[in-house]
Amino acid sequence: MKAIVLFAVALTACGVDQVGLDGTSSAVGAPIINGTPSSATDFPAVGVLLMHIDDNFFGEMASMACTGTLIAPDTVLLASHCVDPVSFYGMQPEFHFSFSHDVSAYGTGTPPFALPPNTYAVTSSVMHPDWSMNALDSSVDGPGTYYDVALAFLGAEVTDRTPAMVVGPEDSSGIIVGAAVDIVGYGSRDYDYDPYGENDASVKYQAVSVINEVGTTEMQIGNRNPVPQKCHGDSGGPSFLDYDDDMLPVKRLVGVTSHSYDQTDCQRGGIDTRVDAYRDWIESTMIAACTSGKRLSCASGGGLPVPMNNVSDGGPISDGGSISDDGGTVHPTGGGYYASQKNDDCSQTGTSLWAGLLAMALLARLRHRG
Numbered sequence: 001m002k003a004i005v006l007f008a009v010a011l012t013a014c015g016v017d018q019v020g021l022d023g024t025s026s027a028v029g030a031p032i033i034n035g036t037p038s039s040a041t042d043f044p045a046v047g048v049l050l051m052h053i054d055d056n057f058f059g060e061m062a063s064m065a066c067t068g069t070l071i072a073p074d075t076v077l078l079a080s081h082c083v084d085p086v087s088f089y090g091m092q093p094e095f096h097f098s099f100s101h102d103v104s105a106y107g108t109g110t111p112p113f114a115l116p117p118n119t120y121a122v123t124s125s126v127m128h129p130d131w132s133m134n135a136l137d138s139s140v141d142g143p144g145t146y147y148d149v150a151l152a153f154l155g156a157e158v159t160d161r162t163p164a165m166v167v168g169p170e171d172s173s174g175i176i177v178g179a180a181v182d183i184v185g186y187g188s189r190d191y192d193y194d195p196y197g198e199n200d201a202s203v204k205y206q207a208v209s210v211i212n213e214v215g216t217t218e219m220q221i222g223n224r225n226p227v228p229q230k231c232h233g234d235s236g237g238p239s240f241l242d243y244d245d246d247m248l249p250v251k252r253l254v255g256v257t258s259h260s261y262d263q264t265d266c267q268r269g270g271i272d273t274r275v276d277a278y279r280d281w282i283e284s285t286m287i288a289a290c291t292s293g294k295r296l297s298c299a300s301g302g303g304l305p306v307p308m309n310n311v312s313d314g315g316p317i318s319d320g321g322s323i324s325d326d327g328g329t330v331h332p333t334g335g336g337y338y339a340s341q342k343n344d345d346c347s348q349t350g351t352s353l354w355a356g357l358l359a360m361a362l363l364a365r366l367r368h369r370g
Helices: 276-293 354-368
Strands: 046-055 060-070 075-078 092-096 119-127 150-154 182-187 203-212 218-221 237-242 251-261 270-274 332-335 336-338
Touching: 046 075, 046 237, 060 251, 075 251, 075 276, 092 150, 119 276, 150 270, 182 251, 203 237, 270 276
Parallel strands: none
Antiparallel strands: 046 060, 046 092, 060 075, 075 150, 092 119, 119 150, 182 203, 182 237, 203 218, 218 270, 237 251, 251 270, 332 336
């Protein structure tokens, strides 16, 4: 059985012999193809999920895993497959989330592996209860319903940047075919991704792409070359849509990178989970985490903010595309966090065996890096 490709990056380990797959190409996650490097002030809420494993058999290994987006000072929105234990075949990763622009050095050389600057520990994560890795098999052909959305909670509040605004409850009508979207990720920038060879992932890139197909809970971002699109390592990362509705911020998070369109891997763009379809789940999960003591940022119960004309401190809500003039200091207002500034602007998962093979491929990549 062939596998559908998730857009996550495979982990590789020092001292582990290269392990090959059975000829199928599939993994969740992908890089920004036909994009440009992000600057230090571009999309500051977007960062990268790092994983570290110290296994009795394979030894110590570390790598980037996925892209993600800060949506509250202590909460990252990403894909379920990025944190699913099935992806790691019984191994227990320790996760961190970093806002460093380039994490390509992480996991190279000899352990212990030093974390990059501006990195936060992930204390817990929650996958959508209906997510199943086994559903993403060879039957996938375009947008479907796979519940590939998750939250990661950080051990400290991020106070030097403004979280991205999640699409509002009245914003679904803007998600249409032909709409331009900003895509951001740390993934591969090569259509012909090779999980065993040298890889260009781990650096933050961005591009303007387009919504090419819209389903009930997923949408296709990009299509064929030369349209910018996502690839391995971009999993969990955002698509931002600009809204012209006299509300701020203009840029709102509408998609989370999930998987390839079909068996062609990165050749036909990527499929995003529609954030509007899961907004209620995202908010209720954030509130529940506050109630249970798993979160730190729980102003007004810890729910999601909504786009507004202005905030209580008199300043308009920041656009999620650039860092605020005051350094990105966040201010809790209602359920959200705003900067008081002017707006500046893959994997086959049909069986548990495949999950193991994917993890082994990730281990092989670490050997190449070491």
